[in-house]
Amino acid sequence: MGTNAFHSQQKWNLGFIVFLTLLLVLLAQISTNLTLIFVLGISLGFVLQKSRFCLVSALRDPILIGMTELTRAFLLLLGISILGFALVSWGASQRNIPLILNVFPLGVHTVVGGLLFGIGMVLAGGCSTGILMRIGEGFAMQGVAFFGLVVGAVLGERSLITWRNLFGEWSGIFLPDLLGWVPTLILEIAVLVTLWQLAKWWQKKQLGE
Amino acid sequence: MARFTIEIWGEMCPIPLIKAKNKLLSMECGDILVLETEHSCTSRGIVVWAKANRYLIEEEEVANGIWHLELTKTHD
Numbered sequence: 255m256g257t258n259a260f261h262s263q264q265k266w267n268l269g270f271i272v273f274l275t276l277l278l279v280l281l282a283q284i285s286t287n288l289t290l291i292f293v294l295g296i297s298l299g300f301v302l303q304k305s306r307f308c309l310v311s312a313l314r315d316p317i318l319i320g321m322t323e324l325t326r327a328f329l330l331l332l333g334i335s336i337l338g339f340a341l342v343s344w345g346a347s348q349r350n351i352p353l354i355l356n357v358f359p360l361g362v363h364t365v366v367g368g369l370l371f372g373i374g375m376v377l378a379g380g381c382s383t384g385i386l387m388r389i390g391e392g393f394a395m396q397g398v399a400f401f402g403l404v405v406g407a408v409l410g411e412r413s414l415i416t417w418r419n420l421f422g423e424w425s426g427i428f429l430p431d432l433l434g435w436v437p438t439l440i441l442e443i444a445v446l447v448t449l450w451q452l453a454k455w456w457q458k459k460q461l462g463e
Numbered sequence: 464m465a466r467f468t469i470e471i472w473g474e475m476c477p478i479p480l481i482k483a484k485n486k487l488l489s490m491e492c493g494d495i496l497v498l499e500t501e502h503s504c505t506s507r508g509i510v511v512w513a514k515a516n517r518y519l520i521e522e523e524e525v526a527n528g529i530w531h532l533e534l535t536k537t538h539d
Contacts, residue, residue: 261527306507311476315508318477319484321515379475391503392528395475461515 302387309381313372320460322453329453333446340439343430361423367410374402465490468497471505479505480512483534487518490536498532499525506530 274296281289301307312324346353375381378399380388385403388396429438469486471479479500486496500506506522509532513520519535 263527306504308476308504311504311508314477319480319512321512323511323515376477393502457515 298383299387299390302383303390308384310375310379310384314376316453316456316460320457322457325453326450329446329450333443336439336442336446340435344435355428357426357428359418359423359425361418362421363414363417363423366417366421374406378402464493464495466495466497471498471500473501474505476502476504476508480509483509487534487536492536492539494536496534496536498534499529500532501529503528503530506532509534 278289278292281292307327308324309328312328315321315323316325343353371381375384378385378396380396380399382403385396385399389400429441432438433441467486467490469482471482474482479498479502483496483498490496498509500509510520510522513534517537519537521533523531525531
């Protein structure tokens with residue numbers, strides 16, 4: 255096969271750029287917040303697609319093929335988010351802006367739901383962002399997976415109260431409230447570094463350097 | 464220097480890699496395994512995996528969204 259097997263996608267690219275620009279201009283008239291969220295969403299999608307970041311393979315590959323490259327990328331992501339979040343809450347407290355924290359109660363249903371989602375994402379070949387990204391790339395099968403994701407999310411949201419009452423739950427813990435910000439950061443980063451070293455050791459052991 | 468092919472067209476992410484791994488076990492040193500996939504993550508994943516395992520790998524995008532891989536088994 256030569257280069258003639260390639261179809262130029264320039265027309266599509268141009269079309270989508272024009273469409274996105276017009277949509278952004280339109281959104282900017284309505285709300286700045288929406289525009290910013292939309293720009294963030296588009297950029298996130300772009301980075302996800304180009305970087306091939308895949309949460310499924312980050313969690314699956316160490317066990318299946320003994321590779322931990324993406325697992326370590328995931329740990330790095332967590333570390334950066336923790337530092338970023340600390341910065342945001344520090345900035346908010348300096349300016350006396352109250353933060354709405356999503357600290358959720360934990361129970362057996364959390365573990366059961368996590369397991370169900372885990373099985374589903376390995377079968378579907380993508381977590382929620384991965385599925386969205388692959389629909390964008392043109393995979394039809396992920397369209398089916400997306401349908402399943404929506405059905406599951408709606409069912410889960412509707413029946414959450416039942417599971418909470420059935421299994422019981424412990425209230426969520428927000429570590430900085432218990433330990434203070436600095437010890438929490440040190441503890442969390444230390445845990446991540448340990449996991450990083452563990453992942454490195456695991457790959458060396460599995461692939462035999 | 465035999466050439467082998469396995470059918471991984473349309474397979475989701477971990478399956479092509481597992482199939483390739485199993486096929487490699489039955490191959491001699493110097494044999495080449497030819498793979499073709501339409502799944503970009505699969506192609507990327509196999510290349511990274513092959514490099515980590517010190518196999519020779521050549522990746523070429525032969526058409527929009529179709530990757531042709533040639534993996535040489537350099538050691539047991």
